[in-house]
Amino acid sequence: MSDNKPRADLPTIEDASKPYWDAAKAGKLLIAKCLACEKVHHYPRPFCPSCWSEEIVQVEASGRGTLYTYSTVYMNDLHPFKERLPYIAAMVELEEGPRLMTNMVDCEPADLEVGMPVQVAFRPITDEIDATVFQPVP
Numbered sequence: 615m616s617d618n619k620p621r622a623d624l625p626t627i628e629d630a631s632k633p634y635w636d637a638a639k640a641g642k643l644l645i646a647k648c649l650a651c652e653k654v655h656h657y658p659r660p661f662c663p664s665c666w667s668e669e670i671v672q673v674e675a676s677g678r679g680t681l682y683t684y685s686t687v688y689m690n691d692l693h694p695f696k697e698r699l700p701y702i703a704a705m706v707e708l709e710e711g712p713r714l715m716t717n718m719v720d721c722e723p724a725d726l727e728v729g730m731p732v733q734v735a736f737r738p739i740t741d742e743i744d745a746t747v748f749q750p751v752p
């Protein structure tokens with residue numbers, strides 16, 4: 615990274631979310647599972663949003679899901695999004711159930727269809743952080 619513009623795409627990494635980002639760097643998508651009610655959730659939280667139990671473990675998701683909805687973004691003045699325009703903002707529903715906000719990569723908007731199968735991919739955004747993105751299943 616050679617420029618010093620403030621970046622709008624970096625996550626705030628907290629204790630509860632650090633394992634998620636460490637796993638992403640290692641090419642794994644983690645979701646949280648509640649040991650009390652066995653439901654999974656995402657994004658990472660220190661308690662279960664279904665039953666409020668704090669008995670949460672991180673489990674590796676399959677990385678497969680379906681495209682729930684998406685939007686092609688043509689305008690965003692914030693660095694570094696401005697340099698990536700147009701890009702595809704999407705919500706993906708994981709095979710395990712949770713939905714997550716992400717970007718679709720390696721595809722054109724015309725290639726996309728709601729409900730299509732997608733799979734996780736990881737893109738370095740800094741030396742330490744990989745973003746979780748998705749691409750169509752080939």
Ligand SMILES: [Zn+2]
Pocket residue numbers: 648649650651652653662663664665666667
């Ligand atoms: Zn629970």
